[in-house]
Amino acid sequence: MKRAPVKRLIVAAGGGGDAVAAAMLHTALYAADDEPALIxxxxxxxxxxxxxxGPRAPSDFTGLHHLAPHVRAVPVTATPKPPHAATLPRLAAELPHTFALIDPYAGATGITRQLDELTAHFTPQTIDLLDVGGDILAHGDEPTLRSPLAxxxxxxxxxRANxxxxxxxxxxxPGLDGELPAATLRPRLGSLITTFTPEHTQAIASVLAWHPSEATALLAATALGARxxxxxxxxxxxxxLTAEGxxxxxxxxxxxxxxxxxxxAIVDTTTLDEAEERCxxxxxxxxIDYERTKAQRLSEQKQAPAAPHDLLAQIKDFEQAALTRGATxxxxRxxxxxxxxxxxxxxxxAQLNATRASRLPASVWQLPRR
Structure with a gap:
């Protein structure tokens, strides 16, 4: 039996930042609907x-809800099982949309099955696959490419979906994720659909006060005029940070x-391990190999919390060094x-940054002028 129709299905191509950007996209393109999206x-x-x-599987949570045989929603009441952590339940609390969990552990074949079940159950009027930054347009041999698998x-x-x-x-x-430069992406892009404005950023303003996504924060920052x-x-x-942002x-x-x-190479994969090996x-x-190496390094480090005055001094030193590198x-993060x-x-x-005289998201730190 089919469930109630959903007008807008948005597939967030990469990590959680794309899901946040999906909410801003919904505001820009579909605000007149007055209906939340399925993300x-x-x-x-x-x-x-x-x-x-690596990514979290449904088995890493308690409290998920079935949307379809192989698709589960992440409601505000969902809880990641320790030692896992996740931002999705808080997103569900702060945004009106329904968040469904991509399960990559059955490979690309499993994600295709999830898409087919959602479209059969909810018959969306539109289906958008959204990527912030543009690394989804990679060919695979670019030296700056860092996270192509998701x-x-x-x-x-x-x-492959029906x-x-x-x-x-x-x-x-384009280029805001720090992977493929905008100049590389430009010939690969198609028509301009919209340009985000300050009004569109209001849909995710509260989320950007705590969410760690950098690319989506810069997407909002450039919409607010950051250059x-x-x-x-x-x-x-x-x-x-340009007008193209x-x-x-x-x-x-x-x-x-x-x-x-x-x-x-991974279109017919049936496990994440298989997809990772082909990657x-x-x-x-x-x-995920990079994350494994970094996690091991972090587990071996013991960082004592800095005293407030020491932290402010460290921030000032960092700011001055960044300014010498040409950063603004x-x-x-x-x-x-x-x-x-x-x-x-x-x-x-982020809370400290929110008290500073800046109209940018709290996750974007504006350096002092030299």
Missing amino acids: LTYSWDRLIIDPVP DALTLAACT ATADVRLLVAG GLCEVRDAGLPVP PTVHQVDLPGAFAANRLAQ RTVCGTSE HTTV RLTEALGLTGEALQHL
């Missing part, structure tokens, strides 16, 4: 939030799949990791 997304948070490498899995699944002809591939914020150079991630990758482009889905060697073959590594902004702080400090710094 299909991974629960895959950075190690500063979730200490366990996006390639959803791209492959959407290409409703593939109805799937619209959208790329928001300059932002350091992101633990490596301090420089990301230009808040744009959303449509891309030909079959063409993107035909150009993405990793998506082609190593095509790209030389897997982002950084992210709270970058600042937290650069100072060797914990996930608890991430929230403290």
Whole structure:
């Protein structure tokens, strides 16, 4: 038996940041509907939030709800089982949309099955596959590519889905994820669909006060007028903040799949391990391998909490060094990791940043002018 129709299905291509951006996209494109979207997304948070490498499976939670035989929703009452952690339950609490969990442990084949079940049950009028940054358009051999697996899995699944002809591939914020530069992406983009405005960012303003996503925070920041150079991630990758930042482009889905060697290699996979092994073959590594190495390194470090006056001094030293590198902004996540702080400090710094004279999201740290 079919359930009540859902007008908008948005597939968040990568991690939790794409799910947050999906809420902003819904506001920009479908606000007149006055109906929440169904957002299909991974629960895959950075190690500063979730200490366990890789994406979360349904078995890592209690309190999930069945939407379809192989699809579970993550309500506000869902709880990740220790030692796992997840931002999705809090997203469900603060945003009106329904969040359904992508389960990549059955490979691209399993995600395709999830899509087919959702479209059969809910008959959405539109299906958008959304990626912030644009690494879903990677070919697989770009030297700056760092996290291709999640996006390639959803791209492959959407290409195989029964409703593939109805799937619209959208790329928001070209280059804002610090992977493929905007100049590399430009020839791969299609028509401009919309440009986010300050009004659109209000839909996710409360979320960006605590959510660790950098790319989506920069998407909102550029919509609010931020311009300059932002350091992101633990490596301090420089990301230009330009007028191109808040744009959303449509891309030909079959063409993107035909150009993405990793998506082609994993399209028939039935386990995440199999997809990860093919990712190593095509790209030389897997982002889960990187997370495993980093998690091991973090587990061996013992960081004493800094006294408030010491922390302020460390922040000032970091700011001055970043300014000499030409940066105008950084992210709270970058600042937290650069100072060797914990996930608890991430929230403290975001709260501290919220008190500063800035109209930007609390997770984007504007450096003092030189």
